[in-house]
Amino acid sequence: MIYGEKNIDRPIRWAMVGGGKGSQIGYIHRSAALRDNNFQLVAGAFDIVPERGKEFGMKLQVDPERCYPDYKTMFKEERKREDGIEAVSIATPNGTHYEITKAALYAGLHVVCEKPLCFTTQEAEELRKLAKEKNRVVGITYGYAGHQMVEQARQMIAGGDLGEIRIVKMEFAHGFHSEAVEKENESTKWRVDPKIAGPSYVLGDLGTHPIYLSEVILPQLKIKKLMCTRQSFVKSRAPLEDNAFAIMEYDNGAIGYVWSSCVNAGSMHGQKIRVVGSKASLEWWDEQPNQLRYEIQGKPVQILERGMNYLYPEALADDRIGGGHAEGLFESWSNLYARFAIAMDAVNRGETLENLWYPDIKAGVSGVRWVENCVRSADKGAIWVEYE
Missing domain, CATH: 3.40.50.720 (NAD(P)-binding Rossmann-like Domain)
Structure with missing residues (x-):
């Protein structure tokens, strides 16, 4: 703690x-x-x-x-x-x-x-x-990666609690940009300008978050190929998308799916990740970040709570207030900044922390690569492309 x-x-x-x-x-x-x-x-x-x-x-x-x-x-x-x-x-x-x-x-x-x-x-x-x-x-x-239930999911999967990983279902789909809010909102305007935002809108702005979560909790999975389709439902945003779907095949035969959207009308935030294994499944939703849903085939659903002593020690190490109290995004960011500081201090002292x-920088490269491959697939007519 x-x-x-x-x-x-x-x-x-x-x-x-x-x-x-x-x-x-x-x-x-x-x-x-x-x-x-x-x-x-x-x-x-x-x-x-x-x-x-x-x-x-x-x-x-x-x-x-x-x-x-x-x-x-x-x-x-x-x-x-x-x-x-x-x-x-x-x-x-x-x-x-x-x-x-x-x-x-x-x-x-x-x-x-x-x-x-x-x-x-x-x-x-x-x-x-x-x-x-x-x-x-x-x-x-x-x-979002600093939430302690993300670490709990990482440890459960590493410990084999889910069995062989088969399906990873991800989404970050809110509804706050269902209309052209960028006409009145400066902080949104640049996000739909290719010169400032880059080659994508929701793929880069939203989709990379659950993709990184998947890399944290499933570091063993590597994308082999993907297929992506993207849309501009608010036409003035073209060529940037405000909705996109990507399907991925991993090197172990598992399949992944990501829905990235800012036009999911009525959704507050809508970031979820569900990992399906041969024995059980996990699901985490960032609007209820203190809980992790654990479903074992043939048994009642379990809701694991943040801060409880049945969690893995690695997850409890990120705890800031004890069980029963709600933690949120500020705690998650604080956990990440603490890790940044520890890494920087170690480098300054000439040490390596295994x-x-x-x-890190590898995560930054990975996010850019994922967006680039999604755009390449979508712009070629939503075809399967080898992951480059």
């Missing part, structure tokens, strides 16, 4: 690019990073409008001299300081992630980047190579 004790000797000096006032995800980045005193926010380039970013940074109690007009200035000036930043989180629109991550790595910084890491597998592999070269940690904010998993 987490008691708030220090994970590392001192907090990592940390900055943000983006995440200013009006950002959908800036606050959760800061809350998660600062939760366990693993990071200290000392600088930032919070906004594309420098004056607005400086004003916001000062309200976060950041020294006004370290509220910079842009990330290039920040990286340059912070390198001159003995107490300069050691890590940066990138909370900007998709089209900027590649160049900012690259610049941060060249500046010798650890990185936490919003997904997608970039637009193409070629760019992603370049960043992976650079991260290895510079010996820096790159974390990707697949923020058993620590977190959404």
